[in-house]
Amino acid sequence: MTESSFSAQRYNPTGLIAGFGASVSLAILVVGWFGGVDPLVRVAESHPATMPSAAVGFAALFGALLTVSHPQARFLGICVAISVVLLGLGNAVNLGTGTRPNLDMLFADxxxxxxxxSGVTSSALVFAAVGVVALTLGSRRATDLAETGALIGLSGTVATLLGHSFDPLSIYSIQYLSGVSEYEAGLFLLFFLALLTAARNRKAALV
Incomplete structure (x- = not known):
């Protein structure tokens, strides 16, 4: 491996963004929930919390994205992404029955x-995981699908950050997004940005 190719891999923006996102997700789970540091769980007392199951989902997504550039780990990445899909679908069942995931109940106090x-967060986690699977498949069509998904995700996240007040008492709070936290929106922004850079790097390599 030449020095230039080593530097390109070392400073790959996808890896840097995904690594940072995974670190933030784990900090929310470990320091925020296990450590009881509430500002890492929610921005303000009246604002929605980033649930433990969401933090696990984000950490898994970023971890799966880190495997995309390593052929020997791609199967693991697909398995992790599928687990996020199952997490999101399981939450849909929880929402329908009015219960919480067992992981969240560990922090009931x-x-x-x-x-x-929220339903929006769990749906977006599933959407993001499908993007990882598409990118991991490696074909041109699947990569195009991942890139399109990343652009849609980025657009939706930016629109949420600009147009929605995360304070549920604000007149600018959108009811449909009322359960989404600021940290979740920020993590989705990081994830879809990382997915977009990974997809475009893959397309450049396929030329």
């Missing part, structure tokens, strides 16, 4: 009545 993984 720190949960408010309104705290639960």
């Amino acid at each position: 720190g949960l408010l009545d309104v705290d639960r993984l």
Whole structure:
């Protein structure tokens, strides 16, 4: 491996963004929930919390994205992404029955009545995981699908950050997005940015 190719891999923006996102996700889970540091769980007392199951989902997504550039680890990445899909689908069942995931209930003492993984967050986690699987498949068509998904995800996240107040008491709070936390929106922004850079790097390599 030449020095230039080594530097390109070392400073790959996808890896840097995904690594940072995974670190933030784990910090929310370990320091925020296990350590009881509430500012890492929610921005303000009246704002939605980033649920433990969401933090696990984000950490898994970023971890799966890190495997895309390593052929020997791609099967593992697909398995991790599928686990995120199952997490999102399981939450849909929880929302339908009015219950919380078992993982979230481990931190029941720190949960408010309104705290639960929102339908928007769980749906977006599934959408993001499908993007990882598409990118991992490696074909031109699948890579195009991942790139399109990343652009849609980025657009939706930016629109949420610009147009939605995360304070549920604000007149600018959008009811449909009321369960989404600031940290979740920020992590989705990082993820879809990393997915976009990975997809475009893959397309450049396929030329």
